[in-house]
Amino acid sequence: MTSFLAARxxxxxxxxxxxEVDQVTVAPPRKHEVTVGMFCAPINPADLNVIExxxxEARDLPDVPGSEGCGRVVAVGASVDGAWVGRKVLVDGQAxxxxGNWPLDRVVAVPDGLAADHAAVLRVNPPTAWLLLHQFAALQPGDWVLQNAATSAVGRAVIEIAHQRGWKTLNxxxxxxxxxxLRALGADAVVVDDEDMGAAAKDVLGGAAPRLALNAIGGVSATRLAGLLTSGGTLVTYGAMSKEALKIPNGFLIFRDLIFRGFWLTRWLRAAPPDQVSSLFDQVLRLxxxxxxxxxxxxxxxxxxxAAAVARAEEGGGKVLLRIGG
Ligand SMILES: NC(=O)c1ccc[n+]([C@@H]2O[C@H](COP(=O)([O-])OP(=O)(O)OC[C@H]3O[C@@H](n4cnc5c(N)ncnc54)[C@H](OP(=O)(O)O)[C@@H]3O)[C@@H](O)[C@H]2O)c1
Structure with a gap:
């Protein structure tokens, strides 16, 4: 057993x-595990919500937070190929x-040439953006996708993926x-989330009929977004940054048959076959x-x-990175 620092x-x-920052012991890796020495990990909004x-789902306490991060494999369990030692990897929790030790099937190898700071933010938000764009509508080239929280890491990834795939984004x-x-990332249109948003967006859309809207805010922002969907269109809620409940006018259901769905990456990863999971990370790492x-x-x-890092993260404006090891 060796002793290391962990936030708990x-x-x-x-x-x-x-x-708190505690001394924790790390046992040698079990049969199917690898031991990873962490380089860095971002602070995501969900990490703060988990601690709150x-x-x-409720966690067993004490808990080490951190939904993602990047490190290097320093030891492997008896059933793991020794070639993993020295590889840069992404971990998925307790980062x-x-x-720490992670089962081999929950780490993702990082290709050579991708810096740890860049890799550390690839495990949660870009895969979420990829799945939001591919799981809920069969988008065709030129189709519009609507989203709020467009400045978020997920929102920015939505813009970059959609731009690559030939789908337009209204942000x-x-x-x-x-x-x-956002335009520099490939955004086709950007509008401000106020009472004039509907009119400004309709001007941009010019009669187009969007079938997919992505909501990470809730409250009136989500209502405005759903208001732009064509009949039978889908609003996917994956975040709730305003902490306000969805407000869905009855007419959205009665007269327009809008579909309201939810998405949680954790749930998707638990249910998906391994080949779909590796294909998802392959696409994200390639991009x-x-x-x-x-x-x-x-x-x-x-x-x-x-503690100072989470206080800065609560102020927003971009990602705060925990610099852990070299
Ligand atoms: N369901 C899933 O599987 C899943 C996976 C990943 C992320 N998420 C969720 O996606 C959301 C974004 O995560 P992220 O890591 O991409 O975020 P992020 O990069 O930290 O950005 C936060 C975003 O939220 C906006 N924001 C902050 N407070 C707000 C408020 N009170 N009202 C409206 N907007 C507010 C910010 O706008 P400004 O730029 O204007 O400050 C920014 O666009 C979070 O809710 C997160 O939990 C969900």
Whole structure:
């Protein structure tokens, strides 16, 4: 057993108040496990919600947070090919630690040439964007996709993937100043999320009939987005940044038969056959190698300063990265 630092919370609550940096022991890897020494890990909104006890499923406490991160394999279990030692990999959970064990089937090998800081943000948000675009509508070249929270990591990945696939994106943002940055990624249109959004968006769409809208905000923002869908169109909710409930006018169902779906990557990964999971990560890593999904890092903190790091992450504006090891 060797001892390493890990961020942990022993009770749910405000992340900056309940997170501690503890010494934890790491046992040698079991038969099908690898031991990974972590380089870096981002702080995603869901990580904060998990620590608050308001996301998905309850965790056993104490828990190490961190939905994703990048590190290097330093040891392997008896059934794992020794060639894994030294490989850069992505881990999927409990990432805010210097070292830990993960089952081999839950790590993803990172191709040579992809920097750890870039790779560390590829496990959650770009795969979510890929699946949102491919699972809910059979989009044709030239079709419009609508989305709010377009400045988020998921939103930016939606723009880049759609642009590559020949689908147009209408992007709803809180800050008009974000438009230029999103256009540089390939956004076809950017509108501001206010009471004039519907009219501005209809001007852009010019009679087109969008069949897919992606919602990560909820409340009135989602209502406005759904209002732009054609009859029978689908609004997929995958996030709730405003923490406001969906408000769906009865007429959206009665007269337009809109479809309201939800998406959670964790649920998808648990249910998908292994070949679909590897195909998903292959697509994401290939696009990343071509320059997509570059993180917008606004601050970096060492693991020992995790409380300050989460406080900065709560301010928004881009990703905060925990710099853990070299
Ligand atoms: N369901 C899934 O499987 C899944 C997977 C991945 C992510 N998600 C969800 O997707 C969402 C985005 O995650 P991310 O990591 O991409 O986020 P991120 O990069 O940290 O960006 C946060 C986004 O939320 C916006 N925002 C923050 N507070 C807001 C508020 N009160 N009202 C409206 N907008 C607000 C920000 O807008 P500004 O730029 O204007 O600040 C920004 O667009 C989160 O809700 C996350 O939980 C879900």
């Amino acid at each position: 919370y022993h009770r749910c609550g405000r992340p900056g108040e309940v997170l 006890g308001k996301y998905g 805010w630690r210097e070292s 709803v943002v809180r800050r008009a100043a974000a438009a230029e940055e 990343a190698a071509s320059g997509c999904f570059t993180p917008r890092v606004v601050a970096e903190f060492p693991l020992a300063e995790v």
